[in-house]
Amino acid sequence: MQKTDLALLENTDIAPYAYTQAGGRADFLAIPKSLDELQSLLDWAKAKDLPVHVFGRLSNLVVRSGGLRGLVILMTELKAVSAVGTELTAQAGCDIIWLAAIAQDKGLSGLEWAAGIPGSVGGAVFMNAGAYGGQADMVVDSVTALMPDKTLKKFDRSEIDFGYRHSVFQENGGVIVEATFALERKDKSKIQAKMDENNYARALKQPLSWPSNGSVFKRPEGHFAGKLIMDSGLQGTSVGGVMVSTKHAGFMVNVDHGTGNDYEDLIHLVQKEVFKNYQVQLEPEVRIIGDR
Template sequence: MKLQWLQDLSKIVNPQNVKIDEPLNKYTMTKLGGPADVFVMAETEEQAAAVVKYARANDIPIFLLGNGSNMVVRDGGMRGIVLNLSMLDQIHIDGTTVHAQAGALIIDVSKAVAAEGLSGLEFACGIPGSVGGAMAMNAGAYGGEINDVIHSCKVLTFEGDIVVLSKQQLELGYRKSIIASKGYYALSSIFELTKGDQQTIDLTIEDFTFKRTSKQPLEYPSAGSVFKRPPGQFAGKLIQDSGLQGMGVGGAEVSTKHAGFIINKNNATATDYIETIRMVQRIVKEKFDIDLETEVKIVGEDRIIIK
C-alpha cells in the first residue's frame, strides 16, 4: 500500500520529496513523534492541491504539518499522508502590503517587514511558527495578533480546491479560525501594515526578543505555550501556584523558567509529554477547579500500526 502511494505521489511531486516511514521527530519543535506512513513535501501550491485531491480520491488520511511548533505527534506517528509545506516560504513586500507563503516562518516575516520600516507585526518576532500555523490559530503575543493585520488568506480546502478568504470570512477569534475548524490548509497570506518609525520598531522588537529569551526555556525542545489562557486567569500562574514547576513524567518536565511551557528535557517520549500535560490539567483542576484547555494539538497514534 505504501509503495503504491509512493509511486503515485512521485508523479505529482519531485520523487526526492516523497518518503516512506519518515520519522516526524525531525520536523517537530518538541523533537517527538513517530513515523509518517508517507511524508510529502510540496514545492508549489498546485502540487499541494494535487496531493490533497489524490488522498481524497483514494480515501487516504491526510494531515498538514507545518514547522511542528504547536503540536505533539504521538509515538506511533501518523497514518496515511503527511503533507509538508515548508518549501512554500516566499515573502514579498509591496509598499505596505506583504505576501507571505504558508511555509515561511512568521518570525522571518516579522524581521523582513521591520527592516522595511513597516509596523504591525512586531508582536510576531518571537512566535516560533509558520505563517500557515499562525493563520490557523490566529497567533498572538504581547498584545497583538494576526487578526490585527491580516487582509486575506489563500487556503486549500479538504477537497483540494484553492480559494481566497477575506478577513471576515476567516472568522478569527482567540486561538481559532475557520481554517482550523473546517480543516482547511493555509497556502499564503496577505498582510496590510503601516509605515512606522524605524527606531521605535527596532526598540519594540528588541524589547519583545529580550522578554522571550529571558523568560522562555528556549534551550530545550518544547511545543511552546501549552495551554490556552482561562477567562480572567493566566495558565502559567495557575501552574506555578500549583507547585508543578520542575515536575513531569519521564523525560518531560514543566519548565522552571516558565510554567506555561513543558519541555523535552531528557529524551522524552511523546507519551511522557502528553502524560505531563494530563498531570498538570488534573492538579490545576483539583486545586483551583479550573479546566486548562490545551493550545497545542495532539495528533497521531499511540503505537505504530504496520500496513
C-alpha cells in the first residue's frame, strides 16, 4: 500500500460482505470507524482520482463478477443510536433490524415493518425500503449526509424526494451518515406482536435459508412480479449457481456458489420470458453494478 495510514484492503473479495454471497473483487475496500476516517478515505480516493462506492450491508445489490474499480467503503462500523423523546437517530451503518428492536424496547412504534429487513439505515433511506405496509418515508424525519464539497448537510423530510424505492441521495452524491426517525409511543407487547406477525409471514413465504437480495423486481403497475414469474413457469430456473426460488418466485437465491454475473443473467432471462408471456417489462429493484 502506498503511503497512507488508512486501513485499506487491496484486491479484496466483495462476496463475503454481501447478502448474496456473490460479487467480484474491489480494488480497495475500507470500513471506517468514524466520520473523520470516512472523510479521510474520500479525500484519499479523490487525490488518487479513484471512483468511490459507499454501501452498508450490501443488500439489494448485485455486484458483477468483474468487481468494482476504485474504493469500496462499507459503513457497517458507523452504527451508533441515540434517543430523544420519541425520536431515534441512527448512524448509517446501523442494521435496520437492530434499530427496529431498539424501538420496540423503548416502546416506540413505526419500525415494525423493518423487523426482518436485511440492510442498514443508510440503505433503507437511500432506497426508501419498505415491507408489510411500512416504508422509510413514513418515519424518516431528517437525514444528515456528507456532501461532495465536504460539508455535512441536514435534509428535512420534504427535501429527501422520497418515491417508490427512490431518494434524492441517488442523484446528489451525498453520503448518508445518519437518519432521525419520528416514532410514536405504543405498548411494547403490541409492537412485538406486530413484529412477530411480520416475521412469521416472512418466514412462511420467503426463502430465508439461502443467500438472496429479497425481492428482485419492482412491482409493475397492475401486477405482482412474483405471480408473473410463477405463472411463466420460471420457479426453479437456474443460471449457474443462482435459482429462481421455488418458495417465492420474486426471489433469486444463491444455491451453489453463484456469481454476480449469474444473478444478472438470470434477471435478464426472467425479464425476457415474462415480457414474452405477458408484455410486462419487469424493472429490477436491486441495483446491478460493477464490471462483467
